Amino acid sequence: MTEVAASPALEFIAKTVAEHPVVLFMKGVPDQPRCGFSSVAVQILDHLGVEFVGVDVLQDDELRQGIKTFTDWPTIPQLYVKGEFLGGSDIVREMFQSGELKTLLIEQGVISA
Numbered sequence: 001m002t003e004v005a006a007s008p009a010l011e012f013i014a015k016t017v018a019e020h021p022v023v024l025f026m027k028g029v030p031d032q033p034r035c036g037f038s039s040v041a042v043q044i045l046d047h048l049g050v051e052f053v054g055v056d057v058l059q060d061d062e063l064r065q066g067i068k069t070f071t072d073w074p075t076i077p078q079l080y081v082k083g084e085f086l087g088g089s090d091i092v093r094e095m096f097q098s099g100e101l102k103t104l105l106i107e108q109g110v111i112s113a
């Protein structure tokens with residue numbers, strides 16, 4: 001067994017990003033983000049018409065710490081598309097502004113052109 005599968009939180013994260021095309025690990029829920037950084041990511045996904053699963057890391061400290069270990073990224077939010085980590089709010093915002101995010105989501109079949 002790999003280290004990644006060793007904790008329930010890490011197993012939950014692996015399963016969630018494998019099962020859902022777009023997952024945002026965030027503070028709060030999409031309808032009520034509890035941090036400005038998470039809110040930025042939600043607004044961009046909503047603007048692009050992306051259906052996504054929001055996972056509220058504030059519900060579980062194992063999850064809040066686990067997502068940092070899983071991704072090897074120190075902060076929240078964290079956006080996953082097709083099981084791949086894309087970035088936090090800065091990267092997501094930059095990719096949105098350059099048009100790269102929309103292109104990627106179309107290529108991945110997450111939104112239509």
Ligand SMILES: N[C@@H](CCC(=O)N[C@@H](CS)C(=O)NCC(=O)O)C(=O)O
Pocket residue numbers: 027035037064074075076077087088089090091
């Ligand atoms: N520059 C970051 C902003 C996100 C950030 O700084 N998040 C902090 C405050 S919400 C964080 O997750 N800290 C660790 C924690 O709260 O567990 C990004 O691009 O996503």
Ligand code: FES
Pocket residue numbers: 027034035036037
């Ligand atoms: S919760 Fe304070 S900056 Fe995100």
